[in-house]
Amino acid sequence: MSGAALLYLLAALTSLNAMMINVKVPHMEIARGDALHLQCTYQTTAPTKNNLNIEWILVEEVPSEMEPTIDVIQYFYDGLYSVGKNYKGRVNFTGDANGEDCSIAIQNAQITDTGTYVVEVTTPYDLVGTRKETVDVTVLVPPTPPICKIEGKAEYGETVKLMCHSEEGSPAPVYSWQNYSPMNQPRELPQMSIQEADGLTLRNISAKTSGFFICTSKNKIRAATCNITLAVMPRFSRFNFTVTTHQ
Numbered sequence: 476m477s478g479a480a481l482l483y484l485l486a487a488l489t490s491l492n493a494m495m496i497n498v499k500v501p502h503m504e505i506a507r508g509d510a511l512h513l514q515c516t517y518q519t520t521a522p523t524k525n526n527l528n529i530e531w532i533l534v535e536e537v538p539s540e541m542e543p544t545i546d547v548i549q550y551f552y553d554g555l556y557s558v559g560k561n562y563k564g565r566v567n568f569t570g571d572a573n574g575e576d577c578s579i580a581i582q583n584a585q586i587t588d589t590g591t592y593v594v595e596v597t598t599p600y601d602l603v604g605t606r607k608e609t610v611d612v613t614v615l616v617p618p619t620p621p622i623c624k625i626e627g628k629a630e631y632g633e634t635v636k637l638m639c640h641s642e643e644g645s646p647a648p649v650y651s652w653q654n655y656s657p658m659n660q661p662r663e664l665p666q667m668s669i670q671e672a673d674g675l676t677l678r679n680i681s682a683k684t685s686g687f688f689i690c691t692s693k694n695k696i697r698a699a700t701c702n703i704t705l706a707v708m709p710r711f712s713r714f715n716f717t718v719t720t721h722q
Contacts, residue, residue, distance in 0.1 A: 496577070498514065499514035499515070504615055511582075513610050531592060532593050533545040534591040534592075535587075566581045619644065621640055623702060639652075641692040648693055651670075659687065684705065685706050
């Protein structure tokens with residue numbers, strides 16, 4: 476192609492109406508049950524937005540052979556829109572779709588909402604530019620309120636294990652422990668204690684071991700706690716302990 480022809484082609488292309496799409500946050504992690512806000516704007520040089528079409532679809536993390544993409548929501552210039560069956564009652568446009576705001580919000584996010592969201596904005600008049608953008612979304616599961624319990628006899632010289640477990644959490648929760656005196660003063664964990672993945676082992680316990688033990692179950696999205704009140708008694712004496720759970 477000659478230089479003159481190339482210049483002519485470039486001039487012709489720049490005279491065409493162009494579409495540009497911009498997503499504010501291209502990668503997102505949110506908690507299950509929260510609202511998922513996909514913020515997006517577009518700009519067009521077309522003189523009219525007749526037959527404007529805005530479409531959001533989901534490409535699942537593990538696409539189904541029967542349904543490789545899932546319809547989320549589609550907007551038409553005349554104000555009509557349609558919603559995919561998996562999103563009925565959960566999704567809507569949050570701004571003026573005809574006014575260059577293609578943002579949407581999905582309520583009550585589910586694990587199945589994980590994947591790549593593709594937004595496409597088109598008109599018959601925009602012939603060049605970027606018509607599609609993507610947002611990668613991962614829906615995580617906050618730890619459920621953990622259940623605390625004690626294994627073993629809370630008597631002098633014994634070994635007990637304080638157990639803490641959340642039924643759900645993705646990524647898997649990590650557990651940590653804090654210790655408070657009977658006067659509710661923070662203190663170091665007992666010297667003869669071992670923190671393990673499934674609990675806190677206390678060896679050779681004594682009256683000084685008595686107090687409050689708080690377990691925190693945490694992953695990258697959120698945390699929840701439960702606590703045990705441990706009362707260590709002389710051997711063969713009865714003891715009491717209580718377990719409470721907090722979110």
